[in-house]
Amino acid sequence: MKTFPMFLRMEDRTVVIVGGGEQAAQKSRLILKTSARLVLCAPELDPELADLVADGKAQHDPAPVTAARFDGAALAFIATGCPGMDAALADLARAARVPVNVVDQPDLCDAYTPSLVDRDPVVVAIGTEGTAPVLARQIKSRIETMLEPQLGGFAALAGRLRGAVARSVPRENRRAFWRWAFADAPRRLHADGAEREAARLLKAAIAEGGAPDDTRTGAIALVGAGPGAADLLTLRALRKLQEADVIFYDRLVDPAVLELARRDAERVFVGKAVGACAWPQDRINAVIVAAALQGRNVVRLKGGDPSMFGRAEEELAAARAAGVSVDIVPGVTAASAAAASLGRSLSERGVSDRVIFATATGVGGGAVQSLGDLARPGTALAIYMGAAKAPAIAADLLDLGLGSDHRVDIVCNASTPHETRLSPTLSDLSEGCFSDRITNPAVILVTVPKDARPHAALPLVRVGAVA
Ligand code: SAH
Numbered sequence: 001m002k003t004f005p006m007f008l009r010m011e012d013r014t015v016v017i018v019g020g021g022e023q024a025a026q027k028s029r030l031i032l033k034t035s036a037r038l039v040l041c042a043p044e045l046d047p048e049l050a051d052l053v054a055d056g057k058a059q060h061d062p063a064p065v066t067a068a069r070f071d072g073a074a075l076a077f078i079a080t081g082c083p084g085m086d087a088a089l090a091d092l093a094r095a096a097r098v099p100v101n102v103v104d105q106p107d108l109c110d111a112y113t114p115s116l117v118d119r120d121p122v123v124v125a126i127g128t129e130g131t132a133p134v135l136a137r138q139i140k141s142r143i144e145t146m147l148e149p150q151l152g153g154f155a156a157l158a159g160r161l162r163g164a165v166a167r168s169v170p171r172e173n174r175r176a177f178w179r180w181a182f183a184d185a186p187r188r189l190h191a192d193g194a195e196r197e198a199a200r201l202l203k204a205a206i207a208e209g210g211a212p213d214d215t216r217t218g219a220i221a222l223v224g225a226g227p228g229a230a231d232l233l234t235l236r237a238l239r240k241l242q243e244a245d246v247i248f249y250d251r252l253v254d255p256a257v258l259e260l261a262r263r264d265a266e267r268v269f270v271g272k273a274v275g276a277c278a279w280p281q282d283r284i285n286a287v288i289v290a291a292a293l294q295g296r297n298v299v300r301l302k303g304g305d306p307s308m309f310g311r312a313e314e315e316l317a318a319a320r321a322a323g324v325s326v327d328i329v330p331g332v333t334a335a336s337a338a339a340a341s342l343g344r345s346l347s348e349r350g351v352s353d354r355v356i357f358a359t360a361t362g363v364g365g366g367a368v369q370s371l372g373d374l375a376r377p378g379t380a381l382a383i384y385m386g387a388a389k390a391p392a393i394a395a396d397l398l399d400l401g402l403g404s405d406h407r408v409d410i411v412c413n414a415s416t417p418h419e420t421r422l423s424p425t426l427s428d429l430s431e432g433c434f435s436d437r438i439t440n441p442a443v444i445l446v447t448v449p450k451d452a453r454p455h456a457a458l459p460l461v462r463v464g465a466v467a
Contacts, residue, residue, distance in 0.1 A: 224331015252303025
């Protein structure tokens with residue numbers, strides 16, 4: 001290592017930044033995260049820096065810079081934008097024995113600024129000794145996804161409780177207590193926004209003299225896996241996957257998403273195929289609850305958004321009936337992914353003023369009677385589970401009075417490498433011309449514009465009749 005990473009105390013210290021433009025502003029933003037006093041040396045400041053001075057967050061020194069200006073400073077940044085002047089100013093700072101960073105001139109630097117992952121007071125600094133700033137940023141992005149945004153708050157809470165732990169938890173129990181605090185229910189609750197509950201749990205454990213005997217409290221998370229592409233997963237879903245002891249997943253979940261789980265997490269395929277459930281829902285409910293009651297962290301990973309045609313309510317009810325804590329992590333639903341793939345918006349101002357998510361397949365694989373009723377003027381309709389019924393749906397829409405050349409969009413396997421998109425006319429679709437190209441899973445998007453004049457309330461039962 002040619003450099004050595006250290007965390008410098010900044011309280012009651014001064015940081016001098018020489019320069020009044022954008023580069024100086026960038027360094028100021030960084031230093032303002034700390035409790036250091038900031039002095040800006042430049043004849044003139046850009047509006048952002050001038051505002052900092054006006055708000056009392058920095059001090060402005062327009063006088064010519066001398067070595068004395070750096071006396072006692074913790075750090076100096078030189079950012080005049082003029083290479084010759086930068087070198088001379090860096091020498092002045094060095095004469096005052098202050099570590100100096102010259103923006104964009106690694107050869108003139110005593111100190112480099114790392115890429116930071118900031119969960120104050122938890123801070124991760126990544127440095128490459130100036131060789132590869134882009135790599136540092138890539139590493140930073142990876143670490144950003146690993147650490148929940150609330151982690152700093154949790155660490156601060158732990159810090160506040162340190163004294164109480166030292167008083168009430170016997171020395172031999174302390175390590176186990178902190179392991180429990182950071183790896184189990186307290187951190188999980190805090191990360192999910194239940195800060196008070198987390199604090200209450202920690203304080204109860206401190207009062208008891210250590211982590212609960214059963215140091216693991218099982219829980220179930222119904223996690224949205226998104227439409228397929230692994231990078232459409234939410235950060236929270238990723239965290240839940242990495243915390244899971246066991247993951248129950250179904251057919252719509254892409255293998256790439258499962259790859260993101262902890263290596264030693266158990267993975268159980270509960271094989272739900274459309275209409276035919278290899279695992280009946282009752283059995284899924286029973287196994288996820290049983291796993292949680294054994295104290296395991298259970299993720300029930302569901303395609304798209306768990307609350308969209310995913311029978312989440314049955315799993316929620318089973319968990320609650322057994323007294324198991326359960327939460328939902330929303331995901332990107334198939335209709336959103338389909339619209340994104342088409343490069344269009346789900347709702348369109350002036351064309352549709354409502355978006356309806358509907359299933360073409362009802363309970364037990366049967367038909368939904370009233371799908372056509374929904375296609376009123378001004379409606380964008382996203383139809384799920386309708387691949388096999390597309391001709392019948394098109395026929396209904398024709399009956400409703402939409403023109404035979406009206407086009408609908410069908411996106412199969414949205415966001416996956418197997419994605420296909422079709423935009424057939426209603427007459428072609430109703431005649432089954434596209435049937436062999438519509439593969440499951442598929443979303444059908446139908447826009448009935450505001451100015452469409454479909455027949456008035458025609459009773460529409462054909463989708464039902466086709467089932
Ligand atoms: N909870 C899921 C929907 C489950 S119902 C979600 O929010 O997306 C199953 C239906 O979802 C499929 O029949 C299909 O209509 C739709 N679907 C799921 N993934 C899809 C994908 N990648 N592309 C197109 N449609 C998809």
